[in-house]
Amino acid sequence: MENGEFYRRDRAWHPPGFSLDYRSTSLRSPRRALLSLGQSPADLSGPVFGHGMLDPLDHDLIRNFGTGDEAIGERIVVHGRVIDQNGRPVPNTLIEIWQANAGGRYRHVRDGYVAALDPNFGGCGRVLSDAEGKYAFRTIRPGPYPFRNNGSDWRPAHIHISLFGQAFAQRLITQFYFEGDPLIAKCPIANTIRDRAALDMLVAKLDLENQGPFDHLTYRFDIVLRGRRSTFFENRPEGN
């Protein structure tokens, strides 16, 4: 039984709050050390989302803007598995995604990038992992875009992804990139992660064998959420 607390988050593996090269962090990173606490029932529980809230097109960003026409761009399916640090599937967990369109423009009142909006693309989707932790969604590959940082820096093509897991302690929002993109190594946001192996976990891999023939390319992106300790013998004379 894994019903103990979650493993400590390795804060050196995650990006630090302050990163010199990602300027937005300079005024938004706490100066005091985080206060370490034991986990309470609030951290060991979390919201439960069901299929009832999902629209049948929520996982299809090519069609879910609802105009009746399809989005423009390189058609892709992203699939993978959500597991925990013990390698066990994380089933029925809500996955939310958002992204720019094929030209690198977000459908957001605050995005003023010169690239055109796609009338048939919203850039917002969600899906639940299945009983084995597997998930898949269909979209177009987002374009890179510039942002004001050290002059004009460029974001590699990326998709934002949000996961709830089974307890609020597992909450994670991150971004994933695409294998082979030379902009990853140049991106100040990707490089807030200091360990090369950690950044590599955010690179979706081309999965050519699982393409949709004459339709779409497929990328594989697996996600690992925090694992839970076993509580041996605790009120369990029979062990676990």
Add this chain to the structure above:
Amino acid sequence: MPVEPLNETPSQTAGPYVHIGTYPSSAGLNVRTQEKPNVLAAASTKGERIRIEGAIYDGAGSIVTDAMIELWQADADGKFPGIWGRAVSDFKTGLWFFETVKPGATRTKAGAAEAPFATLMVFARGINIHLHTRMYFADETAANAADPTLKAVAEPHLQKTLLAARATRDGQTVYRFDIRLQGEGETVFFDI
């Protein structure tokens, strides 16, 4: 070799366009407009109706207008799974709010009484990994004095960053909770 668990997928900032995926109507998208994830008390929900509101300040004292905030709290009986919500900073004023009920007192796994509180998480551009804090109710003086987390925070000027003051406005109970990301009055954030 010792046993090593797998590495967790690392975090990245939620970015300035976090609204698209998490609260699309606030980004100007005409989708999921029926969802109001910051209005949490239905007619049937048990408990005292309250509004929790606040602003987020950066290290220069400027109001953050692009954050997304999540709330997780016990229900009025102090039970989990409890009440989850999500709000966004107003693009002009920076104000965010939840319409919810006051959570009941809870207990730690070890059985110690906890004062009522709400967990809040902040996601935004420039925040590489979400910030986790707790909001306590300033009028719960006795419960707060005995709360193990507030005791762990120890120093009164740090405890103060976790307390929301109660007020009444237009007949509604309002708790104000400002979050300071950096510098003077910096909110206590937790590593849970």
